[in-house]
Amino acid sequence: MLSLIGLTSLAACMPLPSGLNLSLDRPTVHDKYHVAIYPPGEPIAINKLHAFEIRLRSPSGEPVSGARISIDGGMPQHGHGFPTQPRVTRELGGGRYLLEGMKFSMPGWWEIKLRIDAASGTDDVTFNTIIASRTAVPAVAGDPAQR
Template sequence: MKSPSLLSRKIYVTCTLFVTALLSLFAGISAAKEADLSGATGGISLAVFSRLSPIEINTIHSWEIVLSDANGPISGATLEIVGGMPEHNHGMPTQPQITEELAPGRYLLEGVRFHMPGLWRMTASISTTKTQGRPPSVVVIDFTL
């Protein structure tokens, strides 16, 4: 019996690695955590992943914010996040700040604190290299604690 050629072995190994990579990718997607909050505007999607789960009243915590568009993660963006309670006409007791970009399109927001239950509104103003010279894109997310 003739042994497989070097070329056929390379093709087999390449196909096996490709299928393994695809299976790993799909397994990662199905196991990925669902965003705690999300919103979109003008082709930009914003997803919030709280580092405190569930979100508690009067506990300072951090959020990871993921920005993406049709081309994938949005890196190098400038984000300004403000929050408040529209029914009470007041803001947050803290001023959360983006402190770093953890990975392409993934930003760390520190200093998040909600001091009472009720309807909250978070507004993200997003400036990217594509929006230079134009007003920032704005994503508004309403949620209840």
């Protein structure tokens, strides 16, 4: 039991990969879409459900409507996914989508992986975020007032 506690403590203190991109606004892998995700207004709390807004655009900046977006991810350094099954629950209009059910069960590095299927085809994007041991708001590119 003591060794399990020691391993858990070491895992929580793993160093982050160098050059980890924390931008929450980026193109998809094959440049079919440009995606931004916006965390809730309040700090990200561990073991609480959160909703994010996804903003989906074409490479030229036009809003993308009618997309199907699936979510995966988790903690790469720990080998586990999200403790919930986050999903897009509705389209908000103007290329915006509501992602609900996001829960971070512990502090550390998390990946949010989106698979987008829309008129230009299917493409993927991965966002990195660091959740602090108490609360934190992930870095977000752009002006929050324009969300």
